Amino acid sequence: MIGKLLDKYELIQELGEGGMANVYAAHDSKFDAKVSIKILNKEFVHNEHIRKRFLAEARNMYKMSHTNIVKVTDLIDDGNTVAFVMEFIDGETLKQYRDRKGKLSDEEINAILPQMLEALSYVHDRNLVHRDVKPSNFMIDNSGRVKLLDFGIAKNTNPGSDEYTQTGTHTQMGTPMYMSPEQITETKSVTAQSDIYSLGVVLWQFVTGKKPYNTNTLSSFQVQMKIVQEPLSETNTFWDKMIMKATQKDPKSRYASCNIWLNELKAISNQSNSHTQEKTVFDSSIKEDPSISKVQDKAKRENNITPNNPSQRKKWLMPLIIALVVILFGMSWFELTNNKTSNAETEKDLDRSCIDQNGNVFDTVRIGDQTWMDENLNVDKFSNGDPIPEAKTEGEWKAYSQAGEAAWCFYENDPKNGEKYGKLYNWYTVNDPRGLAPKGWHIPTDEEWTILTNQLGGESKSGAKMKTKDGWKDGGNGTNSSGFLGLPGGFRDYDGRYFEYLGITGSWWSSTESYNALSGSYWQLSTNDAKCESGYTYAKGGGFSIRCIRDQYPNTAVLKNLKWEGDDNNGYHTYFQKINNNEWVETHMKEKYFYEQIEFKNDTYVLKDKNRTGLYIRISNDKCYLRDTNYPKWTLIYFGRWK
DSSP: OTTOEETTEEEEEEEEEOSSEEEEEEEETTTTEEEEEEEEOGGGTTOHHHHHHHHHHHHHHHTOOOTTBOOEEEEEEOSSOEEEEEEOOOEEEHHHHHHHHOSOOHHHHHHHHHHHHHHHHHHHHTTEEOSOOSGGGEEEETTSOEEEOOOTTOEEOOTTSTTTTTTOTTOOOSOGGGOOHHHHHOGGGOOHHHHHHHHHHHHHHHHHSSOSSOTTTSOHHHHHHHHHHOOOOOOSSTTHHHHHHHTOSSGGGSOSOHHHHHHHHHTSOOOTTTTTOOOOOOOTTSOOOHHHHHHHHHHHHTTTOOTTOHHHHHHTSOOOOOHHHHHHHOOOOBOOOSOOOTTOOEEEOGGGOEEOTTSOEEOEEEETTEEEESSOOOOSBOTTSOBOOBOOSHHHHHHHHHHTOOOEEOGGGOHHHHHHHOOEEOHHHHTOTTOOSOTTEEOOOHHHHHHHHHHTTOHHHHHHHHBOSSSOSTTOOOOOTTSOOBOOEEEEOTTSSOEEEETTEEEEEEEEEOSSTTEEEEEEEETTSSOEEEEEEEETTSBBBOOOEEOOOBOGGGOSSOEEEEEOTTOOEEEEEEOSSSEEEEEETTEEEEEEEEEEETTEEEEEESSSTTOEEEEETTEEEEEOSSOOSOEEEEEEEEO
16 A cells, blocks of 8 residues: 555555554645545445444544644545545554553643543534543644544434434444443443543553553453443542542443533642642532542541551442442352362253243253353343344345444354254354343353363363264264263354355354454364364354353352452452351451351341441352441442352
8 A cells, every 4th residue: 555646645654554444644745744544444445334434433523623633634535445634643642652651640641631631522512422532542742732533433422413323222332441331231321421431541541550451361241340340449649539530330420521520630739749649639619529529538537547457448448339230240150069070070950951031941061160051052132132133144244244243143044053053143242241141141251161171181182072972074073971062053254155164163252352353262173173172263253153151159058168258459368268157257467357147148148247346248159248337338348259
């Protein structure tokens, strides 16, 4: 492309590459000026849905005139080429700036954040929600001027606009790490407060110099659960008040607008040593959320807490809003086997059948410490009841793939294949926030697939134990000694052009996203060998089978030596252990605290502290809550699990 002429523009340098478009530096021969050009990739030029979205981005940006927003100056649409021209910014993205600098100083944040708020305030005043606020979507030039760019998934919130519904009511839009809870769970309810939440996450990164979630170890699904369920950890700076306000789980509890946030920011007194000061002066005319102020006041009163006093430290923790995640993902429990053997013997879990959202009943199989479905998923709707589109033709399948939207099909569109092999799904269905797995189950990660194969002798041997005794071509049958019942269901090409390898391979999506954002990870059995192999990636538009694994919450009623381990957001570790019928002991930082068990119901234990009046603990599978005179409502203090 370098050297190519587009109208009066000569491409001179590639600046960035994206999933749908690339950005180039170019020379404007008419005005002898340097510009930037965003060019839609050729494979999407004739996709009506993507083309329309791309042109909407150009028109939205062209209408804007603000010093903190990149200006669009021209549009090229000649049938085979679709592109728009922007002012050239001599600088770097805020992501590059942050990666280079690490933690930003208060002075740097005070110079950058107001410009980001100004830009977003201007956007919101024009009935637009950006939906992808993140450091890489802001440029900073050599003079320190910040510019907002990339309106590719912006939403017009004006019901009278032609672009109001163009991205679809239930389409998940945004970058997972910066998404607001409602972008994950209620896509149709996304408002300006969603951008405010994302900017709160960006501010947290500026202050800490870190990512809020470890995407190297967490799947997209796990990141989404944390966004919905957990608050960001405190930075122990005066920025915490703003971050806490901006990232409230309930949009109504956040800043009502970017202007209000900006006014609060301007009202902060000049603080030369703000990282170590404990008090921040705000304009008293700014209306504050009473619940936030109450927590801040309590924190100030308790400034003398020490790590050796866990009861005081617990009071520091902000109550978490957990009801939503309970509704979304649910819970279930499995019995912990006491009869493990070195070769990971399996047993049929006949008394714990699974019922999916379509009403299908699955038998399950326990392999080592895991419980798996023993057949492929075969549902046509998400856990919340929304239908998953069936894509039969090549054009239908390709359209859903290119739009990044969920779809399913039968192998060769034959329902008889579905009866035996289940449905084939693209990867976008796997990690859709509406949930594909039945309640109490989830799509396994690469780590969980690895645990499975290791329990069966490793990747080189496990495949034979997972494959069925018949149905595989060319003598490739297995022993099925694991009970996994792996069938060769084949796959569908990401463009929808062909189906292939029925009887030869069985391929299952993992929920782990590959290093390439356009690809997903999958695991495969083959007729050619005894392996269950990992390390494969394929375009997310491909159609593969899906297996589900049970959420690992044990039935504590049958656990011996009952013990629960947990950590809080600050990394402090604790143990709760049952020492007789009604007595428990907590071990924390070498100190012990004793409790009386006063209730056990629905796998939840309620404990009463024997020495600290009015202090109660509730342990419920993966979470531990505290209630006392200061926090009359149950407050989440630890995440953990039964041992």
